[in-house]
Amino acid sequence: MRISELSARAGIATATIKYYLREGLLPPGELTSATQARYNEQHVERLRLVRALLGPAKLTVARVRDVLRVIDEPGADMFTALGAAQHATLDEVEAVDTSVALALVERAGWRVDPSGPELAQLARALHAADDADFEIPEGVLDAHINAAARVAEAELAHMPEDPRHALRYAVLGTILAEPLLSALRRLAEQSAAADRFGPAT
Amino acid sequence: MRISELSARAGIATATIKYYLREGLLPPGELTSATQARYNEQHVERLRLVRALLGPAKLTVARVRDVLRVIDEPGADMFTALGAAQHATLDEVEAVDTSVALALVERAGWRVDPSGPELAQLARALHAADDADFEIPEGVLDAHINAAARVAEAELAHMPEDPRHALRYAVLGTILAEPLLSALRRLAEQSAAADRFGPAT
Numbered sequence: 001m002r003i004s005e006l007s008a009r010a011g012i013a014t015a016t017i018k019y020y021l022r023e024g025l026l027p028p029g030e031l032t033s034a035t036q037a038r039y040n041e042q043h044v045e046r047l048r049l050v051r052a053l054l055g056p057a058k059l060t061v062a063r064v065r066d067v068l069r070v071i072d073e074p075g076a077d078m079f080t081a082l083g084a085a086q087h088a089t090l091d092e093v094e095a096v097d098t099s100v101a102l103a104l105v106e107r108a109g110w111r112v113d114p115s116g117p118e119l120a121q122l123a124r125a126l127h128a129a130d131d132a133d134f135e136i137p138e139g140v141l142d143a144h145i146n147a148a149a150r151v152a153e154a155e156l157a158h159m160p161e162d163p164r165h166a167l168r169y170a171v172l173g174t175i176l177a178e179p180l181l182s183a184l185r186r187l188a189e190q191s192a193a194a195d196r197f198g199p200a201t
Numbered sequence: 202m203r204i205s206e207l208s209a210r211a212g213i214a215t216a217t218i219k220y221y222l223r224e225g226l227l228p229p230g231e232l233t234s235a236t237q238a239r240y241n242e243q244h245v246e247r248l249r250l251v252r253a254l255l256g257p258a259k260l261t262v263a264r265v266r267d268v269l270r271v272i273d274e275p276g277a278d279m280f281t282a283l284g285a286a287q288h289a290t291l292d293e294v295e296a297v298d299t300s301v302a303l304a305l306v307e308r309a310g311w312r313v314d315p316s317g318p319e320l321a322q323l324a325r326a327l328h329a330a331d332d333a334d335f336e337i338p339e340g341v342l343d344a345h346i347n348a349a350a351r352v353a354e355a356e357l358a359h360m361p362e363d364p365r366h367a368l369r370y371a372v373l374g375t376i377l378a379e380p381l382l383s384a385l386r387r388l389a390e391q392s393a394a395a396d397r398f399g400p401a402t
Contacts, residue, residue: 049333079398110391111392125381132252132253143352149393150344182322185379197278
């Protein structure tokens with residue numbers, strides 16, 4: 001298909017597609033003349049992925065490039081590729097004291113990278129609660145740990161076998177499910193409050 | 202205590218405290234002369250709350266004012282106050298088609314406000330996945346629903362009895378636990394991936 005049809009199919013303006021091409025977020029089409037190129041279904045799929053990463057996930061162009069590189073060249077070691085994909089979606093976190101976060105992860109019995117940005121992210125979240133003088137009750141913390149573990153297990157259980165599909169799934173799952181889980185938690189809180197304090201049904 | 206001591210205690214610059222006073226985020230101290238005021242422990246606590254709401258939670262000044270108003274004047278009806286506190290922490294969401302989101306909530310058996318911003322937030326998260334052509338497996342969706350329900354139950358179970366404390370707890374819990382749960386989920390994914398693909402311990 002031509003770029004105009006690609007634009008219509010993906011619902012993305014031609015100018016934006018050209019920008020993605022220049023930035024290397026979309027592989028070039030097959031040249032059919034000096035000024036025209038032909039695009040295929042993989043371009044449509046890639047455009048949707050790029051839009052999700054730049055839009056809802058709010059990643060920078062450079063970071064999207066990192067994510068796409070991992071998806072396109074996963075290498076032989078799935079564990080390393082998954083880690084790289086996850087890291088690529090996360091902003092650099094300034095160095096923080098991770099001792100409390102590490103203790104929490106050990107209590108959960110998880111195997112994690114002690115120097116990774118994810119642990120720093122957890123440490124920051126715990127520090128923020130501490131700064132606000134907000135003590136998270138142990139029972140609530142445990143509920144969060146169990147919830148995270150259950151979600152991760154389900155995500156892994158449904159991961160596609162094919163490495164490229166698996167990495168796309170992991171990246172999109174990590175990124176798109178974040179606002180989903182936040183929204184669900186607020187709705188569940190609303191429902192729990194209705195059960196306890198609200199009017200009878 | 203004087204403003205200088207309040208500044209030292211809360212770890213917030215005097216100029217910032219004066220800004221909060223002007224914006225009505227901090228109640229005025231007790232005047233001891235024409236130019237001096239005395240502050241107390243409640244001011245320290247309030248400063249920490251304001252910092253958490255403006256900082257990690259990234260709320261606007263106007264929105265922080267809304268949250269504080271609900272905490273300070275919860276009224277007699279805890280259900281309404283909790284709802285108002287939760288709404289105040291959420292940005293306005295543009296109108297979206299909430300039919301799929303509503304079906305999901307009904308499947309979960311939750312009692313929620315069908316016209317509230319939380320449902321619109323869920324709808325947006327689902328639309329974003331759809332736009333990216335990312336189909337969330339049913340089993341993963343169910344895991345998210347269960348996780349959200351478990352967390353909300355634990356949060357409600359540990360909520361303080363006193364209405365003002367309960368509202369502070371609800372606001373800070375909703376806001377500060379969001380990055381916590383995100384970080385925990387990424388770490389749990391890392392651990393689950395290590396168990397499945399990683400090197401033996």
